[in-house]
Amino acid sequence: AQSVAQPEDQVNVAEGNPLTVKCTYSVSGNPYLFWYVQYPNRGLQFLLKYITGDNLVKGSYGFEAEFNKSQTSFHLKKPSALVSDSALYFCAVRARGGGGNKLTFGTGTQLKVEL
Amino acid sequence: DVKVTQSSRYLVKRTGEKVFLECVQDMDHENMFWYRQDPGLGLRLIYFSYDVKMKEKGDIPEGYSVSREKKERFSLILESASTNQTSMYLCASSRKQVRGTDTQYFGPGTRLTVL
Numbered sequence: 001a002q003s004v005a006q007p008e009d010q011v012n013v014a015e016g017n018p019l020t021v022k023c024t025y026s027v028s029g030n031p032y033l034f035w036y037v038q039y040p041n042r043g044l045q046f047l048l049k050y051i052t053g054d055n056l057v058k059g060s061y062g063f064e065a066e067f068n069k070s071q072t073s074f075h076l077k078k079p080s081a082l083v084s085d086s087a088l089y090f091c092a093v094r095a096r097g098g099g100g101n102k103l104t105f106g107t108g109t110q111l112k113v114e115l
Numbered sequence: 116d117v118k119v120t121q122s123s124r125y126l127v128k129r130t131g132e133k134v135f136l137e138c139v140q141d142m143d144h145e146n147m148f149w150y151r152q153d154p155g156l157g158l159r160l161i162y163f164s165y166d167v168k169m170k171e172k173g174d175i176p177e178g179y180s181v182s183r184e185k186k187e188r189f190s191l192i193l194e195s196a197s198t199n200q201t202s203m204y205l206c207a208s209s210r211k212q213v214r215g216t217d218t219q220y221f222g223p224g225t226r227l228t229v230l
Contacts, residue, residue: 034218041224043222
């Protein structure tokens with residue numbers, strides 16, 4: 001079975017400061033990893049994904065994520081947070097070669113960026 | 116741009132009613148999915164479909180059924196709505212799996228309340 005843990009329900013950060021939203025995963029074999037963002041009353045929007053290759057993945061809106069195989073983590077980062085980044089962030093995982101196209105999502109982390 | 120639309124943003128139904136939630140995508144995607152989103156639980160997969168008339172159970176299929184008669188349309192059916200089915204329902208679509216890298220694109224969601 002595959003699973004995702006987002007250990008923080010909420011992350012608060014001041015505008016202009018770097019932000020990190022944590023994600024760890026459990027999967028048989030090598031993973032595909034995704035980050036999505038959800039703004040209020042909206043569906044999920046794709047941010048970035050890790051497939052293979054470079055462990056640092058760059059995505060939309062200045063976000064990036066670092067794949068760490070030894071720590072089974074895929075933390076989302078941004079060097080300088082904006083108030084408009086305030087939203088709900090979901091990490092998701094899928095095992096390679098199995099499980100069809102089923103993604104398993106974490107429970108989400110609410111990011112609040114304050115002035 | 117991929118567009119996934121859902122028939123209603125908000126829906127209020129009574130216990131025991133039959134409820135249809137409709138989802139349409141305009142990108143000729145083979146795969147379609149239905150999730151429900153609940154606070155603290157993240158997104159949980161109800162059903163998915165790889166092709167017309169094909170369906171597979173997700174993690175929480177009990178109390179739900181689906182229909183996919185046309186490639187672009189995927190319907191979620193609550194045969195007899197219950198209060199514990201009050202939730203946000205999200206539809207998603209993706210291309211046929213190519214090395215598992217396909218991204219799922221989400222609709223805006225339907226917030227269903229069962230009284």
